[in-house]
Amino acid sequence: MSTQAAIEVSHLTKVFGTRTAVRDVSFTVARGEVFGFLGPNGAGKTTTVRILGTLIAPTSGSAAVAGIPLGSASEEEIRQRISITTEAPGLYNRLTVAENLEFFARLYGLPGREARVYEALSAVGLTNRADDLCGSLSKGLKQRASLARSLLNEPEVMFLDEPTSGLDPAAAHEVLGLVSGLRERGVTVFLTTHRLDEAERLCDRVAIMNTSLRTIGTPEELRRTLFSRSIAVATAAPLHQPDKVFDGLPSVQGWQPADPDGGPRPDAGLGGGPGGPASYLLMVTDPAAAAPGITRALVAAGADVLSIGETRHSLEDVYLELIEDKEGRS
Amino acid sequence: MINTTRTGAVIRKELAEFRRNRLIVVTATLLPVVFLISPTASILAIHASASSALLSKRVDYSLFLPLLVPLFVPATMSAYSVVGEKEQGTLEPLLTTPITRVELLLGKAVAIFLPAITVSYLTFGVFLAIVALFADAPVATAMWHAPQLPAEVLFIPLLAAWAIWIGLAISSKVSETRVAQQLSVLGSLPPLALISLLSFQVITPSFGLAAAFAGGLLVIDCAACFFVARLFDRERLVTGTRPRRSAAAAVAAPGTVRRLPPVSGTS
Numbered sequence: 323m324s325t326q327a328a329i330e331v332s333h334l335t336k337v338f339g340t341r342t343a344v345r346d347v348s349f350t351v352a353r354g355e356v357f358g359f360l361g362p363n364g365a366g367k368t369t370t371v372r373i374l375g376t377l378i379a380p381t382s383g384s385a386a387v388a389g390i391p392l393g394s395a396s397e398e399e400i401r402q403r404i405s406i407t408t409e410a411p412g413l414y415n416r417l418t419v420a421e422n423l424e425f426f427a428r429l430y431g432l433p434g435r436e437a438r439v440y441e442a443l444s445a446v447g448l449t450n451r452a453d454d455l456c457g458s459l460s461k462g463l464k465q466r467a468s469l470a471r472s473l474l475n476e477p478e479v480m481f482l483d484e485p486t487s488g489l490d491p492a493a494a495h496e497v498l499g500l501v502s503g504l505r506e507r508g509v510t511v512f513l514t515t516h517r518l519d520e521a522e523r524l525c526d527r528v529a530i531m532n533t534s535l536r537t538i539g540t541p542e543e544l545r546r547t548l549f550s551r552s553i554a555v556a557t558a559a560p561l562h563q564p565d566k567v568f569d570g571l572p573s574v575q576g577w578q579p580a581d582p583d584g585g586p587r588p589d590a591g592l593g594g595g596p597g598g599p600a601s602y603l604l605m606v607t608d609p610a611a612a613a614p615g616i617t618r619a620l621v622a623a624g625a626d627v628l629s630i631g632e633t634r635h636s637l638e639d640v641y642l643e644l645i646e647d648k649e650g651r652s
Numbered sequence: 653m654i655n656t657t658r659t660g661a662v663i664r665k666e667l668a669e670f671r672r673n674r675l676i677v678v679t680a681t682l683l684p685v686v687f688l689i690s691p692t693a694s695i696l697a698i699h700a701s702a703s704s705a706l707l708s709k710r711v712d713y714s715l716f717l718p719l720l721v722p723l724f725v726p727a728t729m730s731a732y733s734v735v736g737e738k739e740q741g742t743l744e745p746l747l748t749t750p751i752t753r754v755e756l757l758l759g760k761a762v763a764i765f766l767p768a769i770t771v772s773y774l775t776f777g778v779f780l781a782i783v784a785l786f787a788d789a790p791v792a793t794a795m796w797h798a799p800q801l802p803a804e805v806l807f808i809p810l811l812a813a814w815a816i817w818i819g820l821a822i823s824s825k826v827s828e829t830r831v832a833q834q835l836s837v838l839g840s841l842p843p844l845a846l847i848s849l850l851s852f853q854v855i856t857p858s859f860g861l862a863a864a865f866a867g868g869l870l871v872i873d874c875a876a877c878f879f880v881a882r883l884f885d886r887e888r889l890v891t892g893t894r895p896r897r898s899a900a901a902a903v904a905a906p907g908t909v910r911r912l913p914p915v916s917g918t919s
Contacts, residue, residue, distance in 0.1 A: 338893045339893065369891075372891070376748070377744065377747055377748060377886050377887065377890050378887040378890060378891060379887060398750045401748055401749055401750045402750045404748070405748070406745065406748045407745075410741035411741070412740070412741045412742045412744060412745035413740075414665070414669060414740065414742055415740060416668070416669050416673060417665070417668060417669065417672075421665075425661055425664070425665045426745075428657055428661030428664075429658050429750065429751050430749060430750065431657055431658070431750070468745075
């Protein structure tokens, strides 16, 4: 196993009693990458983080974190180089924010503790709350303090397990801004989340997990792999003979009526009510090359084109396609 | 090899938390007062003219009750120690730091031991001072010359250590503070049985017997440190299940998951 990657996981499996939490998972995370780890509840995300964070041992398989292979002899060295932020902030409510951080700074044996604590608090904008008891902070502020604690030891790899869970949108936005800032520091971030929009925005690559690894790649790669590329067309009125318009185009491999939002509507007649606007979904190989020909054909057919553009599938579509494939259709 | 910086950090943190935990402060204050009232009243109520049998009985009783302080105060504190971390959600972040389980447990034990023996000796000292100042002279003399007095003074730290390790062991196993406290108080009682036999002179107290008992308790306390450290398993504490390492157990149920083509691990 090479030691160049920040995280290397090979055939990792974890069994609790008769329940398999993680099954034969393999992936690699490059140094400095923001890696999203997605999946439904009980998918094995937190178990994977705990294994990589040396909290629990795998049943089988191997992994290396920060270039160090997992094992009882290397646990302390790995812990020195990583940090884990859990869903719960995990702060001592009877201690102040600064006391919490100083405690952890001592556990890491950091020199210049006061300066480190101040730097970490500055990074999350909490210097003015340093002397407040953690029990008096809002959940959003606690999560920021928790992130400050994770920054103390300047980790090579940061595991963020649902860092925005339970936060209001403003607090979640603040925390995500801080996570985004970690990329600039060169920290490898391993982010588990339910919020697909934030994963799409923050992560270089994502893995979708449901006990076993379902897929991995950049959000764009996943979209391309799972969904055929298509163009959504909206016209002011339904076309009289759409098959004649679309079937004659060599770049169009197929078409179907669509909802006004661009989604397929296989049970619809001719793509809209009589007299109203209509939408069509056209399957193509190369949307950029096909769009001019489609526009010309529509104009030639006398259609008033309201809009034409490539259909964008969100990471949520990818996620649901993969998760429902197991949960709903199997 | 124990890292004293990390152990010291745990001691400082624990002491700071204890000072601000009302339940701990009230317990550590009220219990000694409760265990001081009865023996003090018992000794002060007896007159110089009392029979030697009655005097001896009262002295035995009065010297026994304060010994409950070094058992019950640390039992309450240590019961909170690990389960309190679980309840606050601080255990997982703590276990992801480089601290070893022996360093963590030792730090917690020392942080409980220091206030527990301070309170215990203070209770004993206040009791003896009250006897010296306010009891009739023959009663005070009988108290000072009681054969079990030096042994009981010696037992205080040993009993406290026993209660601490029992409390930490229980606290590592259960998930609720109240349950941990109740079980810890129960768990701290066994050595009390033998001490009560000595205190009430069912077994004639002698220096040799007291020393043997103290030595035995010391050995048990040291062994308990390692025993509790073994109980303190990160995986069980975090997941609530015992670790299981078997490749055979990892065989997946076939046909439950569709493998998708783009799964590729390398970046």
